[in-house]
Amino acid sequence: MLGQQTTPLLGLLRKLEAQNIWRMSYNILGQQQQYSAAAAVAPAAEPAAEWIDNPSVSAQEAVKILVHQIQQSGPIKQRHLQVLYRRCQTPDDLDKALKLTRLNYLARGELQQHKPFSHKTSQILIHQALNVGAPEVAQKALKHASEFGLSHDSYKEFHPLMIYYSKQGHLQQMFEVFEFMRGHGRRPGPETCYILVKGCVDHGRPDLAELTIREFEQNGVRVRDGTKLYLDQNPRSVGCCT
Incomplete structure (x- = not known):
């Protein structure tokens, strides 16, 4: 079966699991049976499309869906990250979304996709962090941008945080x-x-x-x-x- 083959991407994900990078204070593995059943009757891309179009899906639920999708199908599109950021309502939501961003960037790197995410993706994350009163998340994203694959090569990424503190x-x-x-x-x-x-x-x-x-x-x-x-x-x- 495909799920049993050893590929570079699966090897990476196993390392991530061992390092506890993508375990975010809840049991991801407990959701896998549910998602596997859904995958058996629907294309792999549909779960992500469904949560994007359904505003009742919370940020934490979306993170679980996206972690599973990265496990099964590889890195997700930036649009999914952008919608996820906007759906975050608490600092904890955004912290989990940032960890997911790290996981997704590592999965992209395994496929030799090393280019950082767009400025728009970085700006949406920073603005939402400030909207929910989480400047520490914005600071973390800027200070460790290269680890998350976020763009930070323009002063425009820093201005919103400076204005917030001002x-x-x-x-x-x-x-x-x-x-x-x-x-x-x-x-x-x-x-x-x-x-x-x-x-x-x-x-x-x-x-x-x-x-x-x-x-x-x-x-x-x-x-x-x-x-x-x-x-x-x-x-x-x-x-x-x-």
């Missing part, structure tokens, strides 16, 4: 994301400067905003007139960086 008044975390972005070769632009300056001004640190503008100009990055105007139009009180 709105929360967490200036230290905002600058930490900026430093990580810059330290990994992502050249900041005028929009990056505006995000940092606005965050500092909005939370009582125009002194930090001035230093930021000065640093950007010294590094040859254009600072928009609107960014300087935003600083000039706000009172110059000095608070504490949180």
Whole structure:
């Protein structure tokens, strides 16, 4: 039988199982009999198509379906990941979805498909993480993007997280994301400067905003007139960086 043949992909999946990468706090194996019965009467691609078209299927249920599909048929399409991310409603949902992303990327690698997922896939994950109040998941995805096959070679992947911390008044975390972005070769632009300056001004640190503008100009990055105007139009009180 096909399921008993030793192939590189099955070998990889066995390693993943042994390393406990895709066991995500519930018993995947307990679902296999149910899915095997469904596979006997329907094409392998149908279970994924069914959950995508059925909004009543929760993110955790979708993860179980997709893990099974990767086991049986190999890597899934990016569209499935994107729909899964949007369906996540809690940080735990997204953490499981991120682990599934890792599993799917490893399965792609076994088929010599090493190209990262699209920027759209990365951006959907990050935006949904921030929507459900899980900045730690967004940070994990950015800091370990190469492990998950996620794109992070543009400053645009980092801006939503910087804006999130800015709105929360967490200036230290905002600058930490900026430093990580810059330290990994992502050249900041005028929009990056505006995000940092606005965050500092909005939370009582125009002194930090001035230093930021000065640093950007010294590094040859254009600072928009609107960014300087935003600083000039706000009172110059000095608070504490949180």
